[in-house]
Structure formats: structure tokens, C-alpha cells
Amino acid sequence: MISTPVNATDETRRHLVDEINRLRQERGAVILAHNYQIPAIQDLADSVGDSLGLAQAATEIDAPVIVMCGVYFMAETVKILNPSRTVLIPDSKAGCSLADSITAEQLRAWKAEHPGAVVVSYVNTTAEVKAESDVCVTSGNAEAVIRSIPEDQEILFCPDLFLGSHLERVTGRKMHIWLGECHVHAGIRPQEMDANRARFPDSDLLIHPECGCSSHFVWANGNGVMKSNRTYVLSTEGMLRHARQSSSNSFLIATETGLLHRLQKEMPTKTFIAADDHAVCRYMKMITLQNLYESLRDLRQEVIVPEEIIEKASRAVSRMLAIKP
Ligand code: SF4
Structure with a gap:
């Protein structure tokens, strides 16, 4: 039994990584890691990405x-796409404040107020909410999905207020938007970002x-005019693409700080700065390495999604995968 004390030594961590590598071979397991995971988890994952990238990777995995x-x-999304596989999460209490901002019951009541509307749900929702949705989106393909919906079709967008408002601005479509965040x-904090902009004036702000x-930062009082041509609203994968292609060498990153590890690892000669380092x-x-190790050792904590939910939710998720950014 390995356990990691709070002040785990490098040797203990190396031992945990060795055990994880041994167990994943033994189990025929693959490890997927989101861009916001701690560096140690990103470094040993088979695939690191955003929700869309990981959902796509999951469909191509033979494990x-x-x-x-x-x-x-x-x-849950991985399970919806791979119902015959064993899907594990090292800590099932790892929730999401955004996904928790709408329940299936609330969505059903909202739909009843707008019969015939198309329900577009951000991928940050529970499996039950996906099952009540017509199509899911990620921040990477949301704009393309909204543009693909006929002009005269009423749209209910949930649960993210800010993504929904951004989509209204870039597509010119009016939607009913759920007030989640x-x-x-x-x-x-805009003040923190303003201060960093002043300190790093040559950086692109993503x-x-x-x-x-x-x-x-981007729009002048709702009139659809960009304030600065060095400011970009991008998904996490969009940020990576932008940084790879940009002639700029310095970037202020306004998202969860875990993404900085992947950016810096992939582009060591460029500089990435957290726009607000409280964004954790x-x-x-x-x-953690410890609960990932335990998850592989004991094949827990298994993600269970009822069959009828998988069947309904997979339609919305498959539509999401079919529409490229
Ligand atoms: S960063 Fe926000 S949206 Fe992402 S998992 Fe955490 S709470 Fe949810």
C-alpha cells in the first residue's frame, strides 16, 4: 500500500508514477487528462485536452x-460515448459549479415554457441535462453549432451566461440564456487583468x-466592435493554436491556470502569464497521483450512467462531435 504524505518526497512521487504505469499496462487502461489538471497528471496522461478533444479521443480508444x-x-461524457467500457474517475466528488447550475428538472420546466425551441447545452452539464438537450457544444464549436441552427428557430442555451452572451455577440443570434456561471x-478580476496588461503591454490577451x-476587454459597450486587436476570445485548444501560430512571444492567459503548464511545455521559448493567478x-x-493510483489499483470509482440516459444523451453528444469548430 502506497500513501502520499503531505510532504511527499520526489522518491515517493516517482514510485507512485511507476506504480501507475505498471497498473495501466496490467489493466489495459488509458488515462485522459483535462487541460486544467495538475502538471504531474498531465505529464503521465495518454491524452491531454479540452472537453471536445477528450470526448473525441475517447471515441477512438480501444481499451x-x-x-x-x-x-x-x-x-460521464466519456461513459456516454463508450458505454461498454469501464470508465473510472479517481475522485467522484470532483464536481463543477457550472454543471451544478442547472438540473434536468429545471431544464424540463424551461422547455415547457418554450415549446418547440432547440435546446443547446454546453458540455459542462450532467448526463441528465444532456439527455434533455437537442445538441451539446463546447467552447470550441459552440459558434459553429449556433450558426448551423435555422434563423427562425428559437434557442434555449444553457447553462453558461457568459458563453451564451459571447455567442449572441459573435453570431448576432438572440437566444434565451440560462443564468449559470x-x-x-x-x-x-478585470482589475487584476488591467494591471497585468499594463505590466506586459506586448502580450496578446487570450x-x-x-x-x-x-x-x-473585447467589446465596446455591446456595439460589436473589438476594442483591441491583441485580445482574443478563445477556447483552451483555441489558445494553444493561437500561441503556436502567433508571431507574438508573450501571452496573458485568462482561464484556469492549469493550462499554463501545457502551453509552456509545448512552447518553451514563449512566455505565458496567468491573467489572474487566483483562477484555480x-x-x-x-x-492526485495518489487517487489515480488507487483508482487503477482497485478499479474505482466507476462512473455509472443509466442506460436510458445514455441513449438520450448520446444523441446530443454525437451531434456535438459531428460539428467541427
Ligand atoms: S473551471 Fe469552472 S467550468 Fe471548469 S470544472 Fe471548474 S468549476 Fe467547472
């Missing part, structure tokens, strides 16, 4: 066991659309 290092709705992105402050998701950080 009996998938371990999702992320939050619970992500593990991610506490991490909503908490990114803002995740879940941030409440995107309208403050405690749920994402609940996955």
Missing part, C-alpha cells in the same frame, strides 16, 4: 478501461468565453 482525470461531467472564470470580463479550480485539483 477496456478509461480513467478520466477531470471533473465528473467529463467522466463557472465560479472560477466568473471570478477572474480570454476564455466563460469569463465574465470578456465583454469588458479546486474540483480539477482533486485528482
Whole structure:
């Protein structure tokens, strides 16, 4: 039995990594990690990405066991796409404030107020909410999905208020938007970002659309005019693409700080700075080497989604995968 004391030594961590590698071979398991995971988890994962990238990776995997290092709705999405596989999450209490902001019951009541409307749900929702939705989106393909819906069709968008408002601005579509938010992105402070902009004037500012402050930095008072041509609203994968292609060498990153590890690892000659270093998701950080090791050792904690929910939710998730950004 290995246990990691709070002040675990490098040797203990190396031993845990060795055990994880041995067990994943033994179990025929693959490890998926979200961009916001701690560096040690990202470094040993078979695939690191955003919700869309991981959902796609999950469909291409030929392994009996998938371990999702992320939050619970992500593990549910992997299960929806891979119902015959064993899907594990190292800590099933790793939740999401955004996914918790709407329940299936609330969505059913909202739909009853708007019969015939198309329900577009951000992927950060529970399996039950997905089952009540017509199509899911990620921040990477949401704009393409909204543009694909006929002009005269009423749209209910949930649960993220800020992503929904951003989509209204870029597509010109009016939607009914649920008033949910991610506490991490909503908490990114414009004053902190203003101060960092002043300190790093040559940096591109990359803002995740879940941030409440995107309208403050990008758009001039709702008239659809960009304030600065060095400011971009992008999904996490969009940020990686932008940084790879940009001639700029310095970037202020307004999203959960876990993404900085992947950016810096992939582009060591460029500089990445957290626009607000308080932007840390405690749920994402609940996955550790210790509970990943235990998850593989004991094949727990298994993600169970009822069959009828999988059947309904998989329609909305498959539509999401069919529409490219
Ligand atoms: S960063 Fe926000 S949206 Fe992402 S898992 Fe954490 S609470 Fe949910």
C-alpha cells in the first residue's frame, strides 16, 4: 500500500508514477487528462485536452478501461460515448459549479415554457441535462453549432451566461440564456487583468468565453466592435493554436491556470502569464497521483450512467462531435 504524505518526497512521487504505469499496462487502461489538471497528471496522461478533444479521443480508444482525470461531467461524457467500457474517475466528488447550475428538472420546466425551441447545452452539464438537450457544444464549436441552427428557430442555451452572451455577440443570434456561471472564470478580476496588461503591454490577451470580463476587454459597450486587436476570445485548444501560430512571444492567459503548464511545455521559448493567478479550480485539483493510483489499483470509482440516459444523451453528444469548430 502506497500513501502520499503531505510532504511527499520526489522518491515517493516517482514510485507512485511507476506504480501507475505498471497498473495501466496490467489493466489495459488509458488515462485522459483535462487541460486544467495538475502538471504531474498531465505529464503521465495518454491524452491531454479540452472537453471536445477528450470526448473525441475517447471515441477512438480501444481499451477496456478509461480513467478520466477531470471533473465528473467529463467522466460521464466519456461513459456516454463508450458505454461498454469501464470508465473510472479517481475522485467522484470532483464536481463543477457550472454543471451544478442547472438540473434536468429545471431544464424540463424551461422547455415547457418554450415549446418547440432547440435546446443547446454546453458540455459542462450532467448526463441528465444532456439527455434533455437537442445538441451539446463546447467552447470550441459552440459558434459553429449556433450558426448551423435555422434563423427562425428559437434557442434555449444553457447553462453558461457568459458563453451564451459571447455567442449572441459573435453570431448576432438572440437566444434565451440560462443564468449559470463557472465560479472560477466568473471570478477572474478585470482589475487584476488591467494591471497585468499594463505590466506586459506586448502580450496578446487570450480570454476564455466563460469569463465574465470578456465583454469588458473585447467589446465596446455591446456595439460589436473589438476594442483591441491583441485580445482574443478563445477556447483552451483555441489558445494553444493561437500561441503556436502567433508571431507574438508573450501571452496573458485568462482561464484556469492549469493550462499554463501545457502551453509552456509545448512552447518553451514563449512566455505565458496567468491573467489572474487566483483562477484555480479546486474540483480539477482533486485528482492526485495518489487517487489515480488507487483508482487503477482497485478499479474505482466507476462512473455509472443509466442506460436510458445514455441513449438520450448520446444523441446530443454525437451531434456535438459531428460539428467541427
Ligand atoms: S473551471 Fe469552472 S467550468 Fe471548469 S470544472 Fe471548474 S468549476 Fe467547472
